[in-house]
Amino acid sequence: xxxHQKSVLSFFHGYxxxxxxxxxxxxKKGARSISYQRRWFVLRGNLxxxxxxxxxxxxxxxxxxxxxxxxPRLGATEPYAFTILTPGVEGTEGGRTYKLAAENQGELAAWxxxxxxxxxxxxxxxxxxxxxxxxxxxxxxxxxPSSPPEDCGFLATLSPPSSFQELHEHFGKxxxxxxxxxxxxxxxDNRGSRSQAKGEQELxxx
Amino acid sequence: MAAVVxxxxxxxxxxxxxxxxxxxxxxxxxxxxxxxxxxxYNEKELQALSRQPAELAAELGMRGPKKGSVLKRRLVKLVVxxxxxxxxxxxxxxxxxxxxxxxxxxxxxxxxSISFIEDPERKYHFECRSEEQCQEWMGALRRASYEFMRRxxxxxxxxxxxxxxxxxxxxFGISEEARFQLGGLKA
Numbered sequence: 380x381x382x383h384q385k386s387v388l389s390f391f392h393g394y395x396x397x398x399x400x401x402x403x404x405x406x407k408k409g410a411r412s413i414s415y416q417r418r419w420f421v422l423r424g425n426l427x428x429x430x431x432x433x434x435x436x437x438x439x440x441x442x443x444x445x446x447x448x449x450x451p452r453l454g455a456t457e458p459y460a461f462t463i464l465t466p467g468v469e470g471t472e473g474g475r476t477y478k479l480a481a482e483n484q485g486e487l488a489a490w491x492x493x494x495x496x497x498x499x500x501x502x503x504x505x506x507x508x509x510x511x512x513x514x515x516x517x518x519x520x521x522x523x524p525s526s527p528p529e530d531c532g533f534l535a536t537l538s539p540p541s542s543f544q545e546l547h548e549h550f551g552k553x554x555x556x557x558x559x560x561x562x563x564x565x566x567x568d569n570r571g572s573r574s575q576a577k578g579e580q581e582l583x584x585x
Numbered sequence: 586m587a588a589v590v591x592x593x594x595x596x597x598x599x600x601x602x603x604x605x606x607x608x609x610x611x612x613x614x615x616x617x618x619x620x621x622x623x624x625x626y627n628e629k630e631l632q633a634l635s636r637q638p639a640e641l642a643a644e645l646g647m648r649g650p651k652k653g654s655v656l657k658r659r660l661v662k663l664v665v666x667x668x669x670x671x672x673x674x675x676x677x678x679x680x681x682x683x684x685x686x687x688x689x690x691x692x693x694x695x696x697x698s699i700s701f702i703e704d705p706e707r708k709y710h711f712e713c714r715s716e717e718q719c720q721e722w723m724g725a726l727r728r729a730s731y732e733f734m735r736r737x738x739x740x741x742x743x744x745x746x747x748x749x750x751x752x753x754x755x756x757f758g759i760s761e762e763a764r765f766q767l768g769g770l771k772a
Contacts, residue, residue, distance in 0.1 A: 380632065382680070382681045383682050386683040386684075386687065386701055388703075389686045400765075423731075424732065424735075439624065441626050445665055446633070446634075475629065475630065496763045496766045497766065505738055506738060512753060516744075
């Protein structure tokens with residue numbers, strides 16, 4: 380099957396004025412090697428891109444996150460490890476397990492958090508009730524309902540509502556997630572050292 | 586042994602003399618990037634996605650962007666923000682397009698085209714059996730992008746909050762993770 384790369388690259392590049400959902404360094408275990416490689420990961424929507432370097436124009440690869448499962452991996456030799464399990468073709472082989480690791484607890488929690496809600500399907504289900512409520516409110520107020528903007532530039536001018544309350548909830552939740560992760564890590568014995576990904580790059584190390 | 590510089594000036598790293606020359610060249614060939622780049626992806630992931638329930642699926646005429654492309658009958662299937670197209674008698678798609686940052690334009694008489702904003706001259710043409718089917722597809726394709734959906738959700742959320750003073754995501758008991766995706770925490 381041919382995935383039209385230009386369409387994907389357009390998505391990757393296209394939103395230059397808009398920050399991705401999350402980006403940062405993660406260690407990625409190669410498919411055929413036991414060592415972890417340091418990669419720059421960029422999350423946009425339901426796609427997770429990884430690059431050799433942050434400044435690279437083209438990603439090394441991408442992971443389709445729709446219907447994936449993300450879990451911390453407490454028994455791993457690498458600390459702050461987690462897996463992304465992607466579904467395979469139903470009924471035959473399973474999907475791929477991506478073994479990743481964050482650089483510290485904060486990063487691990489933040490990535491788990493960000494990856495948990497990426498599903499397109501999950502988000503699209505929110506649209507009908509929200510739209511219905513909006514139209515009802517407009518009707519009650521005698522106001523003409525308007526449509527969401529077509530233009531991407533709209534987001535740049537939007538100011539966050541109730542920002543303090545949301546920050547309060549956000550950090551509170553993040554602390555709770557970190558506490559769970561820390562308890563999990565304390566209960567396991569693993570303090571593996573981080574592998575150094577020096578030397579030549581293997582072609583199939585990703 | 587050699588430092589390889591690829592189109593766009595990207596260095597590919599050095600390759601040690603390992604393995605037979607033919608095998609080395611083959612591995613090198615996999616890594617050489619074309620003008621659009623060659624990202625790695627897992628074909629099974631894409632196949633699995635193509636078998637998911639579709640928002641819309643129909644047999645349409647399809648013509649690729651290259652000059653002199655011929656119209657072919659394809660089973661076209663819209664799944665989340667991807668458009669898959671199959672030969673009508675095959676279970677595996679011929680190809681997939683990611684429907685982000687693209688433009689859907691009506692093309693006379695009852696067709697439409699998809700082009701990507703970064704490359705507006707390259708159009709994927711589709712022909713429908715009726716104007717009605719054409720409008721149905723155009724609407725669905727425009728709503729398919731993750732970014733459009735997110736913009737819409739943020740718009741409704743903000744408008745409702747302005748009118749009621751409350752975040753509608755709270756009322757609906759929508760999860761914290763989903764709210765992250767709607768960027769409520771970003772400036």
